[in-house]
Amino acid sequence: MSFPSKPPMRDALVEAAFRLFLERGYEQTTVEDIVTLAGVGRRSFFRYFPSKEGVVFPDHERRLAEVTEFLSGSGRGEDPVARVCEAVRLVLRLYTDNPTFSVQRYRLTKTVPGLRAYELSVVWRYERTFAGHLRERLADRPDGALRADVIAAAVVAAHNNVLRSWLRSEGEGDAQVAVERALAYVREAFGDGGGPDRQDEDVVVVVSRRRAPMWQVVREIESALGPGEEDR
Amino acid sequence: MSFPSKPPMRDALVEAAFRLFLERGYEQTTVEDIVTLAGVGRRSFFRYFPSKEGVVFPDHERRLAEVTEFLSGSGRGEDPVARVCEAVRLVLRLYTDNPTFSVQRYRLTKTVPGLRAYELSVVWRYERTFAGHLRERLADRPDGALRADVIAAAVVAAHNNVLRSWLRSEGEGDAQVAVERALAYVREAFGDGGGPDRQDEDVVVVVSRRRAPMWQVVREIESALGPGEEDR
The missing domain is CATH 1.10.10.60 (Homeodomain-like)
Structure with missing residues (x-):
């Protein structure tokens, strides 16, 4: 298309x-x-x-359509949270590609309550688009719809935090760099949408008290890692 | 007050x-x-x-004031994410205390776009109230404002996920029980707002590849734990 x-x-x-x-x-x-x-x-x-x-928001309809198409084009095996983060970069670019216009509009929406409401509805549509994609891809996880909604909201909030800082500073600094840091925070919190109970992956997370003796920590890790290389 | x-x-x-x-x-x-x-x-x-x-939303001004007061009354040492979760329970109760009215209003807002926009602005005000509290309490954490915004959005999304399911089912089931599960998911992801890089606490988190040799894992933990008991 x-x-x-x-x-x-x-x-x-x-x-x-x-x-x-x-x-x-x-x-x-x-x-x-x-x-x-x-x-x-x-x-x-x-x-x-x-x-x-x-x-006042002339390009969002088009970007929403692009984002929807981009998400639907992702492969089954792809990490859905990573895909949504990629879509968020597309949305942010709509602002950063045209800093002067974006800053002008920001000043306008700050002072006109009706525009603020309109903007909220635009943001909400992006969020529902992201949530829709995640709901579909996390459907077989426990609480898939809940996870999808929460992750979509977190991703949008990370985007908005970066966008608002950038707009407030009148387009100074590199918002695309800042959004990487913000998205990394969200991805650290949620992983690929599996959340804290993921079990079938190649990563083990061990949480230990700082003062725990090393032998106890090693025992915990050994049990979390399962059979070692030599036993497989 | x-x-x-x-x-x-x-x-x-x-x-x-x-x-x-x-x-x-x-x-x-x-x-x-x-x-x-x-x-x-x-x-x-x-x-x-x-x-x-x-x-159509007659009680939200009052509840927003109550929530603001509730949050400002929390002690300095209190877990700010826990406090926000408690505030969310207050908001949900506004709906669950009056199921008939809530379901009627849900049907109404679904069909009137202007009401949907109004509702979004109400939700947004709760979210900013939560974010404001978290921003204040996480101010000395790295990326405190980002964390605050993301966690507030996640908490609100968890609440809305539960609320929408409950309203769609015409007020069937126990939304207060469902919200505990939803909030637990958010709290597992974010902890007390410190997130994955917290350093000054009594807990160490190590993420390791499942196939990493044990000596490598131990080395990572040692460096994360810092000087051992005997060296302190």
Whole structure:
């Protein structure tokens, strides 16, 4: 599936809208004002955007479709949490590819409660898309749907934490580097979605009291590791 | 701080509103209709509720205030994640204490997009309240704000997973029992908010490949444990 490139009229509408929002304020700008400045008819606006709010987040519908397609294209054996993290990088790029626009919009959404609500619904749709993928892939795990929902929320929160810091600093610093650190934290907590009870993998986790004598620790590890190389 | 008990006029407004919402639909009901049925003036409505949406979620302002107070009352040495989990139980009780009302509202919010948006903003305010508490208590941990945001989101997602299942099943089953299981999953993943890299505590976590030779595992543990009893 390929996505049609953005038509210039659409770009012109976004540009006109933001010029007016910044000049006279969001509430004081009507769709009428926007189409007049862009030099197009009112109908053209609604061909591209569902509402005035829609023009503030012009690329999310497309990115949501891309993310959905990206997730559905993953192989059965693939780590679903890793795939969702990859999708999150795609979403973040929507902001970091255009810092000036992203920072302008951030200032706008901070001051207009209606836009804040709209943004929450956009974030929620990403979260449900991630959760949907994880629910499907973790269906045979105990509490698969719970795990899916919790991991999706954690991944989105990690993304948002990085995004907000970056926007607050007016696009300074490398958000893509910061998000790696944030996603690593989430992945350390949840692994591949199996969580603390995973058993069939190549990794053993031993938790021990700091003051435990070494012989006791070794015994614990031996029992966790199971039969050694020589016994197999 | 004590919270005033609910005045009967407020209850009467909620009751009238829901009767009309169910009879003729949410969009078709005006504030005028609600005050007429309740037999009070229009001003009384707006004394209790900021908007028509507000009457659909009549108890959340109060519960948010209670949760904020509950969190701020926790001792310095207390596990902040445990405290947030306790606050989540308070929020869930708002629903489970009144199953009929909760299920009615769930049906309503499912069909009215504006209410769904309002609900998202309510959930978001709880999440930010939890995150605020965790941010304060994890301030001296590495990436404290990130941890706080991620854990708050995970806790809220766990709550919502349980709540949605319970509402979908029309209030069948014990949601308070289910939420314990869900919160246990989150707490297993994040512990007390220290996460995988905590260092100043009495517990050492070693992750090792299953096939690693024992001498290598022992060496890793020794370095993680630091100087042994005899060297201290």
